[in-house]
Each structure stands twice: as structure tokens, then as C-alpha cells.
Amino acid sequence: MTNYSSISDKINKIRTGELSLTGNVKGFLTRINEHKNLNAFNFVFEEDALNVAKRIEEKIKSGKHGKLAGAVIAVKDVLSIKDKPITCSSKILKDFKSLYTATALQKMIDEDAIIIGKTNCDEFAMGSSNENSAFGNVLNPVDNSRVPGGSSGGSAAAVAANLCDAALGTDTGGSIRQPAAFCGVYGLKPSYGRVSRYGLTAFASSFDCIGPFTKNVEDAALILEVISGKDDLDSTSYNSPYNSPVPEYSKNLLTEKKFKIGLPKEYLGEGLSEEIKNAIDSLVKELSSKGFEIIDISLPHSEYAIATYYILTTAEASSNLARYDGARYGYRTENSSTLIDMYKSSRSEGFGAEVKRRIMLGTYVLSAGYYDAYYLKAQKVRRLIKNDFDKAFEKVDLILTPTTPTTAFKIGEKSDDPLEMYLSDIYTTSANLAGIPGISFPYSKDSKGLPIGLQFLSKQFDELRLLQMSYFVQKSIK
Ligand code: GLN
Numbered sequence: 001m002t003n004y005s006s007i008s009d010k011i012n013k014i015r016t017g018e019l020s021l022t023g024n025v026k027g028f029l030t031r032i033n034e035h036k037n038l039n040a041f042n043f044v045f046e047e048d049a050l051n052v053a054k055r056i057e058e059k060i061k062s063g064k065h066g067k068l069a070g071a072v073i074a075v076k077d078v079l080s081i082k083d084k085p086i087t088c089s090s091k092i093l094k095d096f097k098s099l100y101t102a103t104a105l106q107k108m109i110d111e112d113a114i115i116i117g118k119t120n121c122d123e124f125a126m127g128s129s130n131e132n133s134a135f136g137n138v139l140n141p142v143d144n145s146r147v148p149g150g151s152s153g154g155s156a157a158a159v160a161a162n163l164c165d166a167a168l169g170t171d172t173g174g175s176i177r178q179p180a181a182f183c184g185v186y187g188l189k190p191s192y193g194r195v196s197r198y199g200l201t202a203f204a205s206s207f208d209c210i211g212p213f214t215k216n217v218e219d220a221a222l223i224l225e226v227i228s229g230k231d232d233l234d235s236t237s238y239n240s241p242y243n244s245p246v247p248e249y250s251k252n253l254l255t256e257k258k259f260k261i262g263l264p265k266e267y268l269g270e271g272l273s274e275e276i277k278n279a280i281d282s283l284v285k286e287l288s289s290k291g292f293e294i295i296d297i298s299l300p301h302s303e304y305a306i307a308t309y310y311i312l313t314t315a316e317a318s319s320n321l322a323r324y325d326g327a328r329y330g331y332r333t334e335n336s337s338t339l340i341d342m343y344k345s346s347r348s349e350g351f352g353a354e355v356k357r358r359i360m361l362g363t364y365v366l367s368a369g370y371y372d373a374y375y376l377k378a379q380k381v382r383r384l385i386k387n388d389f390d391k392a393f394e395k396v397d398l399i400l401t402p403t404t405p406t407t408a409f410k411i412g413e414k415s416d417d418p419l420e421m422y423l424s425d426i427y428t429t430s431a432n433l434a435g436i437p438g439i440s441f442p443y444s445k446d447s448k449g450l451p452i453g454l455q456f457l458s459k460q461f462d463e464l465r466l467l468q469m470s471y472f473v474q475k476s477i478k
Contacts, residue, residue, distance in 0.1 A: 001023070001024060001028075006216055006219050006222075007068060007070075007218070007219050008222065008250075010071070010165070011060060011070060014057060014061075014070055015063070021054075021056060021057040022050065022054055024053075024072070025050055028116060028163060028164055029044070032116070032158075037139065037144070038141055038157050039135065039139065040153075040154040040155075040161065040163060041119055042119065042120050042135050042154070043084070043085055043117050043118045044117035045116060045117050048115070049072070053114055056069055056070050066110060066111030067222060067225075067250075068108055068111040068113040068222065068223070069111070069112035069113075070113075073113045073114065073168065074115075074159070074166075074168075075105060075115055075118050075167065076118070076121050076125075076152050077119060077120065078124070078170055079102045079104070079118075079199060080099075081101050081105060082098055084098055085097055085098075086118070086201070088121070089121050089134050090123045090134055090352065091134045091331055091349070091352070092324045092346070094331050096329055096330050102196075102198060102200055103196035103199055103231045103233060104195050105199065116164050117164075119155045120133055120135050120136075120154030121133060121151045121153060121155070122151035122153070122175075122354070123354065124317070125170055125175055125201075125203045125208075126203065126317070126355055127421070128151070128175075128178060128421050128422070128425055129148075129153070129421065129424075130147060130149070131412075132150070138154050139157070140160075140182060141157050141160045141161035141183060142160065142183065142451060143408065143449070143450060145410055145411060146410055146411060146450070147182065147408055147411055148160075148182055149178045149179030149180075149404075150179060151172075151175040151179075155167035155213050156169070156183040156187065156213055159183070159213045159214065159215060160183035165214075166213060166219050166223060167213040168212060168223075168227075169187065169212075169213055170203075171208075171428075172208050173204075173428060173429040173432050174189075174428025176188065176209075176211045177189055177428050177438055177439070177453070178404055178424065178425065178428055180213055180403070180442075180453055181440045181442075181451065182408035182450075182451065182453070183408075183451065184445075185213055185442060186213065186215065186216065186217060186220050186441055187212075188211045188212055188224060188437070188439045188466070188467075189209050189211045189432070190210075190228065191460045192207070192432070192435035193236050193237055193460075194228050194237075195211065195224075195227050196229075196234040196237040197234050198233035198234045203316070203317055204312065204316035204320070205236075206316060207309075207312070207313055207316070207432040207433075210227065211224070212227075217441070217467055218250060218253065218471070221249035221253055221467045221471075222250040224249055224467075225247070225250055228246040241461050249464055252464060253467060254468075255468045255472075258290075258291045258292050259396075259397040259468075259469055260295055260395070260398075261294050261295065261397070261399070262296075262297035262395065262399045263284065263295070263401075264392070264399060265296060265298055266298065266303065267302065267401040267427055268402075272405050273406045273446070275407070275446040276404070276446075276452055279402075279452045279454060280401075283443060283454060283473070283477065290476065290477075294400075297396060301385045302385075302388070304385065305429045305430040305433060306422055306423065306425065307381075308382055308385065308429075308433060309425070309432070309433060310361070311375060311378035312382060313358075314358045314359075315365050315378075318360075318361075318362025319366075321351075324351070326347065327342070327343070330350065333346045333349050333350075354418075365378075389430075389434045389457075397458070397465055398456050399457040400456055401455045401457065402427055402453075403454060403455040404428075404453065405427065407446050407451065437457070437460070437466055439455065439466045439467070
């Protein structure tokens with residue numbers, strides 16, 4: 001059913017008749033059914049997917065088709081598709097349907113991708129384990145007693161369990177890279193502004209990024225090149241610096257360049273599992289033996305990343321989530337006597353515990369008495385963290401780090417301790433604070449057989465180097 005190595009290879013096999021696209025989509029639908037226990041999907045679009053498959057199969061055969069022709073894509077349920085439900089895995093958006101389609105998705109649909117369904121996630125993308133969903137937990141396909149990571153847990157699980165070719169997720173502080181690492185797939189968080197956020201439900205608007213989960217680097221490159229670029233509907237989106245066109249990533253993966261790779265000491269100390277540290281050491285050895293220069297660097301403000309991230313994102317979230325009030329759309333309480341009472345009860349009943357915690361934290365850090373001490377200060381620290389990266393990238397082309405301090409943890413292991421849960425984002429939040437891109441790639445397994453993901457970071461808008469480097473690792477080292 002999936003005897004192809006990439007989306008481009010799939011298109012070739014459909015063209016020559018070696019593969020039936022309809023059969024392939026049916027195969028995915030069957031697998032989705034067989035793997036219902038994973039709880040990866042909130043909604044599956046069976047009929048639509050099969051209808052579109054028939055049309056695209058013909059297009060491929062006729063030779064006139066888009067770059068993602070026949071690619072079966074799952075989409076995190078925070079992205080809008082016109083007339084389809086969007087819940088953000090929250091009770092407060094129960095029964096709500098999107099009025100328009102997110103730009104990133106529209107671009108994929110225009111290139112003939114097939115949307116197979118919407119994936120489960122932490123409520124409003126707040127979480128690291130997919131345990132904060134009104135649709136229930138998602139299970140890690142590698143070990144069902146463990147979390148798939150979060151917040152895009154359903155997308156990561158769907159790709160890892162081969163329920164689709166690739167998936168879209170969102171990354172505000174690690175929600176693509178961390179679940180990709182936990183499930184053993186590729187997860188790419190683009191630069192802030194690389195991909196339009198139009199049609200993405202806002203969590204923290206100055207952090208949110210849309211990006212792909214894939215089984216290989218080629219597909220990540222292809223999807224990124226399709227979804228990137230300036231969009232008039234999102235004033236924070238760009239093409240590239242100085243408005244140069246978005247690079248054709250998929251055609252430029254091979255390079256002879258021996259990049260200089262920085263190893264930040266702050267990412268390799270206390271708290272990092274021994275086995276993940278060993279994985280970094282092994283990759284460093286391999287890369288040096290292949291002529292890459294490895295340079296020790298320092299990102300001195302790293303220790304403030306988590307605190308800064310949780311002050312700024314909760315502030316932005318408290319403002320963004322004010323729109324869910326029970327009055328205009330979504331869930332409304334059954335029992336209220338006054339307008340204020342209706343707002344209060346709708347929000348109290350509609351939001352889950354973690355979302356409420358963040359709204360309260362965010363309201364607090366923005367309140368008159370604490371704004372300077374928390375919000376304003378955190379904004380300044382955000383700049384210092386960005387400056388650390390700017391300085392480092394004067395010396396190196398790429399930075400190598402672990403994606404996560406541990407491999408996938410057990411369901412329930414951290415759900416009673418928010419601080420412990422927040423620490424699982426320790427190596428991912430800084431990229432979002434600085435606006436730079438990062439990729440998590442599956443590198444090895446720990447002694448329990450759980451995937452170990454490592455991360456490359458690069459300068460803002462330099463996704464090409466990230467992809468070239470990961471492609472080299474995929475081809476020559478793993
Ligand atoms: N786990 C982080 C959080 O809970 C990141 C979430 C995200 O990237 N959407 O905020």
C-alpha cells in the first residue's frame with residue numbers, strides 16, 4: 001500500500017500504474033480504522049478523500065498535476081478548512097465549522113494534496129503530551145502506554161503509525177518538534193513569518209508557526225516550499241529576506257558544503273538523559289569524521305527561555321482566547337440568568353483546566369500592577385535570547401541540540417505537575433522566542449526502543465541549510 005519512498009516517488013508510481021491512488025487512500029482509511037485506539041483523529045473525511053483521490057489520479061495520469069498530487073495529509077484540528085469542523089480539541093468550539101480555509105492548507109490543496117482528516121491535539125495547542133484534549137489522550141504508536149508528545153500529538157502519531165503520508169501541525173514552543181521526537185518522525189518548525197498564519201487559531205500570535213510532520217526530509221522540503229511565502233491575509237508573513245522568492249527546497253537538498261555546527265553547552269548539561277546525550281556524542285563523532293567542523297558555543301540566556309516563554313505566551317493567549325465567550329459561536333452554557341453569568345459559565349464549562357490556568361497566568365502578568373515586572377521584563381529577555389542566537393550564527397551555520405530532555409514519558413506521569421510538564425519544552429521554546437527555524441529528526445532509539453530525536457537550528461529564513469543538513473544525516477549516517 002505504501003511501497004514508495006517519498007511523495008515524489010508516489011506520484012511516479014501512480015503515473016506508471018504501479019500504484020492505485022484510490023487503493024492507497026482506501027488503505028489509509030482502513031489503517032485509521034484499525035488504529036482507532038491511538039485516538040489520533042478528531043475527524044476523518046472518508047468520502048471527500050476518496051472522491052478527490054479519483055480526480056487526482058486522473059490528473060496524474062494525464063501529466064497535469066500539482067507538486068503534492070495524491071499526498072495524503074492529516075491536519076491538526078486548529079487549522080481551518082471551509083465547512084469542516086474545527087474544535088481545537090476544546091469543548092468550547094463543539095459543533096463549530098470553519099468559514100474559510102487556512103492559506104497553508106489552501107496552497108496544499110491547490111497542489112493536489114488530499115486532506116484525510118483532522119488530528120487530535122492538546123486543547124488550543126497548550127500542552128506537551130496530548131493529555132489536555134476534550135477528545136481524550138492520543139497514544140504513542142511506538143509504545144501505547146506512553147504519550148505521543150504535544151501539542152500536535154495526533155499529527156505525529158498519524159504519521160508514525162502510517163495513517164497518512166504527512167501531516168500539518170503547529171509549533172508555538174515545540175509542538176511540532178517534541179511530538180516528532182517522541183514518535184520517531186521528522187518535524188519542521190519554519191521561521192516565524194515563513195508560513196502564513198491565516199486560518200490558524202491563534203494561541204500566541206508572535207510565536208505560532210505551521211509546519212509539516214513527515215517520514216523523510218524530501219517530503220518536509222516539498223511541503224515547506226508549497227506552504228511558504230507572503231500572504232496578504234497575514235501581515236507578518238514574508239517570502240524571504242529582501243523579498244527574494246521562497247527557495248525550491250526540494251530541488252536543492254544535495255550539497256557538498258561542510259557546514260560549521262555549533263554545540264551549545266547549555267543544552268547538554270543537567271536534566272538531559274544519558275542516552276540522548278550519547279546520541280548527540282555519536283552524531284558529533286560521525287559528523288566530524290565526515291569533515292564537518294563542530295564548534296562549542298554558548299547561548300548564555302538559555303536558562304530563562306522557559307520562564308520567558310510561559311510569561312509571553314500566556315499573556316498572548318489570555319488576549320487571544322477572550323473571543324470565546326459563548327455569545328457568538330461555540331459552546332454556550334445552559335444555565336445562566338445574566339449576561340455576565342453567561343460569559344462566566346460558558347468559559348468555565350467550555351475550557352479545560354490547562355487553558356484556564358494559562359488564561360489566569362496571562363491575565364496576571366498583563367495586569368496593571370505586574371505588567372512591568374513580568375510581561376515587559378520577559379519581552380526584554382526575549383531580545384537577549386535572540387541576540388544569543390545572532391551572535392552564535394556569526395560563528396556557525398547550524399546548531400545541534402537534543403529535541404527533548406527525555407524520550408516519550410508514560411501517560412499520566414507528568415499530568416499533575418505543570419512545571420515538570422513545562423520543562424519538557426526546555427530545548428524547543430528558544431527557537432520560537434528567537435523566531436528561528438528548527439527541525440527534529442529521528443536519530444536513534446533508547447534502550448527501551450523509544451525514538452530519540454535530535455534538533456538542528458538555523459538562522460531565520462535559512463530552512464534550506466536545516467534541510468540540507470538533515471538530508472545528509474538521513475542519507476549518510478542513519
Ligand atoms: N508544550 C508547549 C506549551 O504547552 C508548546 C505548545 C506549542 O508549541 N503549541 O505551550
